[in-house]
Amino acid sequence: MSVDLTLIIAIGVLVACGTTLVLERSLTRILVGFVLLGNGVNLFFIVASGPPGAAPIVRDNGERMADPLPQAMALTAIVITLGVTAFGLALAYRTWQLEGHDDVQDDLEDALVIRRAERDDLSASFDEVDESLPEEEGADLPAVDDEVTDENAETADDEPHNDGAPDAGGTR
């Protein structure tokens, strides 16, 4: 099938410009790039769908129609672009309102995780296990090794008694 070179060039340039802008920090630029990318990709759909033709509206004149399926897909994409860009603009405005600029910052939480990883640390939500085993019979008896027993007895006193459920079902 013969390919329309001008359309290919249009796709290439739109996508290239869009990508360049999307890599920026300024949210306005990113959104401009996003719209450019959208236009380029929609054109791609149309080019990939085959040669041009008559509008895909059923008439009895026997004219060859353009492929309707990618058109329906691209139509959806265009409207979604509108919705997403509007949301991005609201974000840009909000950032400007709070920070005085519309630059996309690196995520602080992620930076914290990276720092934890560098320190070979655990995650913030990790519940470290304490050795709160319930008291057991015999732990307080004079066993063969006095030192060990004393330690056991002490830790046993320090720890909250493992009383399980009675209050679990109780009132607050």
Add this chain to the structure above:
Amino acid sequence: MITLVAAHLLAAAAAPALVRLLDRRAFLVLALVPAASFAWLLPKVVAGDLVTQEISWVPGLGLDISLRLGEVSGPFSLLVTGVGALVLFYCGWYFKPGDTELWRFSAVFTAFAGAMLGLVLSDNVYVLYIFWELTTVLSYLLVGHNPERRANRRAAMNALLVTTFGGLAMLAGLVILHLTSGTPLLSEIVAAPPEATVTVQIAVALALVGAVSKSALVPFHFWLPGAMAAPTPVSAYLHAAAMVKAGIFLVAVLAPAYADLAWWRPTLATLGIVTMVIGGLRALRQYDVKLLLAYGTVSQLGFLTLIASIGTRSAAIAGLAMVVAHALFKSTLFLVVGIIDRSAGTRDLRDLSGLWRLLPWPFAAAVVAGASMAGIPPVFGFVAKEAVLASIEDLGADTGAGWGAVALGGIVVGTILTVAYTARFVWGAFATKADVPPCDIMRRSSWFVVSPVLLAAASLVAGFSGPWLTTILSRAGEAYPAGAHELELTLWHGVNLPLLLSLTTIVLGIALFVARRAVAATQHAITDRLPMPDAEQSYYAVIRGVERVSVELTGRVQRGSLPFYLGTIIVVLALLPGSMLIRAFVLDEGGLDVDLADRPAQVVIVALAVGAAIAAVRSRRRLRAVLLVGLTGYATAMLFVLHGAPDLALTQVLVETFLLVTFVLVLRRLPPFFSERPFTADRWVRIAAGVTVGTVVAGLALLTAASRIADPIGQEFAEPAVSYGGGYNIVNVTLVDIRAWDTLGELSVLVVAATGVASLIHLLTDRAERISRVPAGSGSQRWLQRLDAVRAERRSVVFEVVTRLVFHAVIVYSIFIMLIGHNEPGGGFAGGLIAGLALMVRYLVGGRQELDAAAPVDAGLVLGLGLATAALAGLLPTLLGGGVLQSAIVDIPLGPLGELHLVTSVFFDIGVYLVVIGLALDVLRSLGGGIDQHVADEDQAVGV
């Protein structure tokens, strides 16, 4: 049978309302459901009826709800429903009146009973797995009943992780079994087991991992004592009678087919005995009587697994008898502990004294159940234990295994420990201890003791009904060849080896109890000196390791930088499709057939688009960049027209216009220039990335278009579009009919985006008050009313008047465009955008007030109405006998006016139309009116 399970789940759904109505007495109503199920199941199980039920669900996956009330599942289902009913009844007095968490607990507990019943009744492996994991999740919720205590949280999490891990292993095993045997039904797999290849053996082993973890065998035993953090009814039901039996159930079901595998019996017997002994030893050292029972349960589960895995006729019967006995006595004991806990306020046996006199009924129940646990006649536990010993005695004769004596020895050791910790329990909970002051107790309702007393009575009655139970339980043995002796459950077999062993264990066990101080000291002396491998510590080490790996991995992968993520995508795009692209061009033999342009006008338009795009990248002014990008949008629209896509072009032009104004609305607040950027290497990297991606994508476009050999599939749409969709505009019919699900999804995205825009501007303002999206004050309805809101120097009377004159015509036109869309270019999107633009012009003329006058509705309402209309229009055809989102064509005769040709998808398009208007309204109210408000507020603040 599915009705029984469903009834439980329905009861669970109704439970919160019942609790609100009846408080803790709601449990009495809920108990009726398992009680009724028990009543329905009982005659069938007693008569030995085989009941099966099959409900088609996902036949393609072999996933049908196949339920089977068979030889093994019968007794199990009776336990689940019977004990369930009694425990629910008991809950009616266990909890304090007015407990605020009861609504959740009652629902989860009832649902658990249903899931457990479903588990033992399922015959399909996948349904079994689903119920299995349901019990896991519900158990997690029940153990974590009081999530404010850290111990509860951890116990719940451990139980969840361990049993889910096992469940997943089991799923893998079950899938392999399904695939190798060709049937997903357990009964069929067991009846004609696939040849025991290595694969099948691995599958069986994986399934056993599930069983071992669920039934808390070594090395997974540690989750069960932790789970005692749950309220006592949960411990009695889940962790004694029902859920932990699931593993034993699975072992018992698989044993007929696989007990003869070389490793089956030795592995499970070893695990069982080790668990039995370890559990017994730990139980002997506990002060908390509930924990004592928990370790006792671990021990007993080892015992049960051992006997269920033997796989001879007599062992199968004895195992089932032992399961019944254990469920009865262990739930009794837990319920008694609950009563002690509620009456005396402690479960520490060092603080309990003299309760036998104060709580005579619970004491009696505990003595009977304890006797059953220790295997003392004439209670059912004794009968069952005798049967077990007899069947192990016959092990050599029945299977040829030479290690029967070893197993017997292990069981004897375990049983001695059982007797000892039983004695410790009864003594610890009830005895009058010389050195402990007698307890004061709170008197409880006598209904509180009904359940444990009934369960204890059942243990006693069953002890005397051995012959009758033999006929019921021995059906499970028919899957095996007859053994050396016919097993009979009875109190008196004459003097034989089992009886002698029983007597020995009782005597030695009591001796062990009497010498408890010395025994405990010895135990500790040994564990202190010998570093024992501790399953729990290893588990925590693994969890810690996983946590570390996840932090490292997250740190590496989740950099939190947008350019980093996009860069990754770009590199992948350039490397993978890019390299394939180069390869394709190198290998290409035929050469590409390239035209300069199909239509000459394209050259000019593309030149325009390219120029505008490049200028947009170079622009330092925000507004200029946006205008240039709008230019590329219009150029794209023209290319669409030339290609034969009028719908697309129409939508593109409308969207581009709307977007342009939206951009301007926001940009009026942002600085006119982009922030000053040094001309650094960064920028060249970005440009290089852009050029690379552009080249790759253009190359892909070239290649895909050039490689087309088939006719586009869309060509086939024409005929069905007319005959089924009832429209001539194929693109629109595609949107509202052929691919209507897509459109419905897209509408949801639009609703979310619109709501997001509104929330960002309105709801999160630094002024705490919530600003309504509903227009304030309707004002006068006078036509061509004077605009007071706009300052005189900004007003343009001509603009105002023309806008108002034209507005209504444009709205009518937008509806027209929407309606003709089925046959001509147009449709809901285009119509909605036209209406949105009309509203936008009204806003530009007179600001917020003018917009509110033009559309005095809440944007959220319009969005919701649109989405609802589209969804209902999708459902409408089902009433006319079609599928969801199928178009129905109705011709309504209108007398002399002819016929109205009505396609139901028109309503879908109306939904689309409304959603788009809602989006436009939200954008205008937020980015237009909302920002105006912020500006006004700031001006005011400055003025003050």
